Amino acid sequence: MNTILTSDRLVIFRNFDAERRLDLLKEVLATDGIVPYLGPGLLRLSSAQPTIPHTPEAVAAALNLRATAPSRIRTNMWSVAQFIEQRRHRRTLQAWMAEIFAAPVSPTMLHAWFATLPLSLIIDSWYDGTMRAALAETGRTDVVEIQGITRANEFGDIWTKSYDLSGTELELGRAARTVLYTPHGSVRPAANFLVSDSDYVEVLTEIDIQTPIPEVVQDRRTNRGLFFVGCRFDDQMLRTYARQIMKRSHGPRIAVIDAATLTKNERRFLAANAITLIDMPIAEAVARLAG
Structure with a gap:
């Protein structure tokens, strides 16, 4: 069977139906009808063993090499980072x-490929800056990146900072053809x-009412869906x-993940x-979309 509805109401596309869905998705992306939401799994397309961490657990391991955290939190990136912040300073x-x-x-x-499309909004949920680099390589000057920032170094009600692709900080809210939103920073x-x-803790106390999410992101998601690629959702x-960022988005919502995992x-x-699932190896899906 190419398409199934599971007992938990998850719609899964496989085989021919998955390929057909990707072909339709390619058309929608080319007309700015859906927002790419990129995750660290894309790093494995460049190398089976990426030179930088591609999971929160890998970040935790890298931080533990610098300061060993207690065993009960050692694999939790957020807790290990908190341990270092408290013991060694921000x-x-x-x-x-x-x-x-x-x-x-x-x-x-x-x-x-994404860098060449007329996309209003791209969301990159990892710290590596690869999507930024791809946009910069095109020579485009109509892109603004909005990054989530820690409040530890700030005074006042500031949640984000904006930059052009040369690295110059911009006034918040500056208009751009494409907004690259990196909610966790970069x-x-x-x-x-x-x-x-x-x-x-700072962000989650406000995110339900959307305060930390820039208005331009809220506006541009309204009439569009989201396409999750390279993302996993195995942590609360x-x-x-992701739930708060997709809030009030129009749909459809699609993810490429190996269903068996x-x-x-x-x-x-x-x-x-x-969120509809396309059950296909990510490398195969990317080749069909951008090849």
């Missing part, structure tokens, strides 16, 4: 995160990272953030948020 945590993500990653064919150009528990923090929580999340 500046140390920021410097170590910048070291961990310092190695540049070459954009994949999918990043390069290593470039200014090493902004939301990564510790305290960072997210990742699910909460889904956790129970991921299946519930996808079904509850009406």
